[in-house]
Amino acid sequence: MARILIVDDHANDRYLLRTVLEAAGHSVTESVNGREALALARADPPDLVVSDVLMPELDGFGLCHEWHKNPLLAKIPFVFYSANYVKPDEERFARAAGAALFLQKPLAPEALEDAFAKLVGAERTAPRTLPEGEFAARHQDAVNRKLLEQIETLKTTQRGVIDLVSRLVEARDPYTAGHERRVGALAAGIGVELGFDENRCEGLRFAGQVHDVGKVSLPAEILVKPGRLTNWEYELVKSHTTVGHDLLAHLDFPWPLADVVRHHHERIDGSGYPDGLAGEAIGIEARIVGVADVVESMVSHRPYRPALGIEAALAELERGAGTHYDALAVAACRRLFRERDFRLPD
Ligand SMILES: [Fe+2]
Ligand SMILES: [Fe+2]
Structure with missing residues (x-):
């Protein structure tokens, strides 16, 4: 002993x-x-x-x-x-x-x-x-490396959580399979176009991947309903922003994920939901994901309508630039499709 x-x-x-x-x-x-x-x-x-x-x-x-x-x-x-x-x-x-x-x-x-x-x-x-001097030099070096290692481990865990969340949402809503991932890809592309650094663009990709997480709380019949939603059903659908925000708010991410989840349906003129925020009161990441969300939804097939195509989506963005959608994000998105030959992933 x-x-x-x-x-x-x-x-x-x-x-x-x-x-x-x-x-x-x-x-x-x-x-x-x-x-x-x-x-x-x-x-x-x-x-x-x-x-x-x-x-x-x-x-x-x-x-x-x-x-x-x-x-x-x-x-x-x-x-x-x-x-x-x-x-x-x-x-x-x-x-x-x-x-x-x-x-x-x-x-x-x-x-x-x-x-x-x-x-x-x-x-x-x-x-x-x-000896003191040699210890001090090697100590600093060893601790720095250890910290970087821990940061990497933390990042891997964070990515794993985000990936899991986005798979859960997609599994729940097979009719919009890939929506989260494609919104993430487009949002990150818009970020690159706007000159954001790599970390911020990665954050946009992740924000896209989880932006509709609150839909896990909606009844499946509403998610796959082919016809128009009743007022009551529409109100319920809107709650995916606040429900999703509450799911993520207590998790500590280096990107404003909970904020994007809450505000991706806000509109520049204050006509969006859930908080009716206007202009720059809506975080830039949420404005970007909002644009990517509209584009992806319009080019994809939905239970209640066929796919409308990229031209219709870009025209919608033009119409709403500065009133509904962030004008810079719209311009960046337009450049991506027109000049950079951007394609949404399958
Ligand atoms: Fe949404
Ligand atoms: Fe969405």
Whole structure:
């Protein structure tokens, strides 16, 4: 049995590790960052420390460095336990700072126990850490890379969520299959034409992909109804903007997705819904998706009418430019089809 100090800012990760270690008979102390861990260990040195990498206050590398500068602690084995893919240079840096081991989450309980058993109680000389200057330079570099990695992971998750949402909407409404994706493609194309940067254009694509998410709350009979909608049905359809907004509003995206969902049916002269916003009170992304939405709807077949074609769609945009639709977005959309030979994806 060993006394093990866990250092991790995520309560869930601490809980999982504690459960595994206590089941193996060890006694566990938890701390939430390097600074706190250092204070705890100085007051009562453990037999082993297991640390996360990125943490507030003092991260794992910083803790490892301080740990091995302290003669009281330096002999106690220091293990990194990191969530992301461990790069060889990251592991090299951790070892240079004194770490005995660099493990990648999640490990099976037996593997963890094996790794720890070899370290605890083994005779070892205290490893050295790096000189201050070299540590500081490599530390900055390692943390920057780790942060970029986490941002990439987050982006992948966000894209996955958006893709799932858009598939759900399309599965629900087979008659408009591909509508979301095509609106996204056209909105992104308009963004490029307006000189938006890559990230903003990606946001437009995503906004298009989810703009009708609120339709999941509508009865299927309304979505596929071949004839005209009654007033009451129309009011219900309008609610897809506010319902969709409420579905997305609490999620944290780096693009104004919830705003686009709410406002893609607003019109420049204030005649749209749900808030009757006018002009620039409607976000530019919502104005762009609004234009892409009209075009895609008109060129595609609908249960209540055949496809009208791109010429009719462009004529409608011209008629409504500046009153219903954003004039710049209309001009950009026109250039896309007329000069850039833009095609909506199938
Ligand atoms: Fe809509
Ligand atoms: Fe739509």
